[in-house]
Amino acid sequence: MAIHVWDHRREYENERADILDAVDTVFRSDQLILGESVRGFEEEFAGYHGVAHCVGVDNGTNAVKLGLQALGIGPGDEVITVSNTAAPTVLAIDGAGATPVFVDVRPGTYLMDTDQVAGAITERTKCLVPVHLYGQCVDLAPLQELAARHGLKILEDCAQAHGAHGSNGRLAGTTGDAGAFSFYPTKVLGAYGDAGGVITSDDETEQNLRRLRYYGMEDRYYVVRTPGHNARLDEVHAEILRRKLRRLDDYIAARRAVAQRYAEGLKDTGLLLPEVAPGNDHVYYLYVVRHPERDEILKALREFDFSFRVSYPWPVHTMTGFAHLGYANGDLPVTELAANEIFSLPMYPSLPEDLQDKVITVLRDILARG
CATH class of the missing domain: 3.40.640.10 (Type I PLP-dependent aspartate aminotransferase-like (Major domain))
Structure with a gap:
């Protein structure tokens, strides 16, 4: 599926x-x-x-x-x-x-x-x-x-x-x-x-x-x-x-439940999981993880018919459409490095638990292969 x-x-x-x-x-x-x-x-x-x-x-x-x-x-x-x-x-x-x-942005959040x-x-x-x-x-x-x-x-x-x-x-x-x-x-x-x-x-x-x-x-x-x-x-x-x-708070609660399941299932795998800034209350629009071998992981995931997203693969300042602003590669190093390593797991309120578990199981298996 x-x-x-x-x-x-x-x-x-x-x-x-x-x-x-x-x-x-x-x-x-x-x-x-x-x-x-x-x-x-x-x-x-x-x-x-x-x-x-x-x-x-x-x-x-x-x-x-x-x-x-x-x-x-x-x-x-x-x-x-x-x-x-x-x-x-x-x-x-x-x-x-x-x-x-x-x-630039902060490296953890x-x-x-x-x-x-x-x-x-x-x-x-x-x-x-x-x-x-x-x-x-x-x-x-x-x-x-x-x-x-x-x-x-x-x-x-x-x-x-x-x-x-x-x-x-x-x-x-x-x-x-x-x-x-x-x-x-x-x-x-x-x-x-x-x-x-x-x-x-x-x-x-x-x-x-x-x-x-x-x-x-x-x-x-x-x-x-x-x-x-x-x-x-x-x-x-x-x-x-x-x-x-009227259901917004319910949607948020469901997203947090998915995030908690991911956090428990993917700890100690080598993935850098989402960091919540001090005092913040995260609603998990996206569940963004990070790994230096991101592209290889995504390639392996395609074998399982999974749809994962990179938000965002091209920092805005590196796009040709914004070349007139005068920025160059290296100007925003934290942003640029993150763009090469982050990807988002499936995240929406109605994502069934069995599919959440499948994401966790497949990711753990891929990461265990090294």
Whole structure:
């Protein structure tokens, strides 16, 4: 039996009646764009986080891009982030007209090395974008201090950390000026297609976001600011997300149970297992392990029809599409070494225990061969 790194089909069978009812609810409503489902999800997602506002958008990339623009970030500005992230984080910064500036990550957690941020700040720096990666949060305390000292904004990239608590005890997305989320289907809270959102407690940022996602309009047909985008959250996805939000804590508990089973089954194998940063509350969007013979292990795993993922095999700063930023191999050594050694095990809430055990057994056998 093939084992996929992510598979929605078991979850769908378990939740099919509710998902189809969500679709039917929207199709029977009198508004298919920016209706009650979007408004309801925005209120409920903001409420889950204890913030004033959520603005739903069409995908996670635009959540970051519009979040930056709503905070006043644009051409001529520099934004400090990491290269060990999905390329859309950096594409969103570029799309806002700003220049990405990279710092390295910490070797154990692969999260932003906040000790390097002060040295990357210039007179053009206007925003910090910490990426809460793989299911846990960057330590935001040092970034808050730097932001206060230099007058910077903080936009948290929370695409991989729904429901995660940082070392400050706060949920991802609730410490900075705004938090950007992706609801891509694989996420801890995933729709059945592309979707995204931004949370904030600042009224002006919220108003800017609502204009930005709707052509720059406040009233229909009248543009009050540019740039404007067609970046609305779809009603169907919003209604599905409303239903799934009620189960978010259950999804997280199931992911942690899978992670615990992996941790117990793979200890003492030579794999470097996920490290949880002090005070963090990991939600295991991905279960990322590390081994210097990664490529040989993945080759052996293919014999068993396993689907494993490398997140991410190419650091953003090494991609030809970002050559204009002027980075070279060797500039971010921790990020670059990790890219050659990490891989992700299958991880999703409905992954059956027998398949978890099969992953463990096969991996242990491959690693024992040396």
